[in-house]
Amino acid sequence: MANSCETCSGLSDREHAEQKFGSDNNTYLPAAFSRLTDVFDYEPCSSRKRILKQCPECGAFFLYRTDYVFLVNGSEDDEYLMRLSKQESDDLLREAGMESV
């Protein structure tokens, strides 16, 4: 499927970023990530996030996950963004108690 969406075409199928305390090599997710809208937050009370996101322009679903490691002198954060297949987004919508359209 050719992706000509202006909003999310800047996102790969898999994105990864990590921020380590005191590191000069921190990486961040592409700017397009901030334009995705939250659909459902599976872990609202956890420091490890798992959020279903959707592109407001083309409707593509993404899963955003974070991993958080607490260290004595700071913390390490890993962020993952994965483009979902129809099957994967259907499963996650069902888990969220939402019907897919």
Ligand SMILES: [Zn+2]
């Ligand atoms: Zn899009």
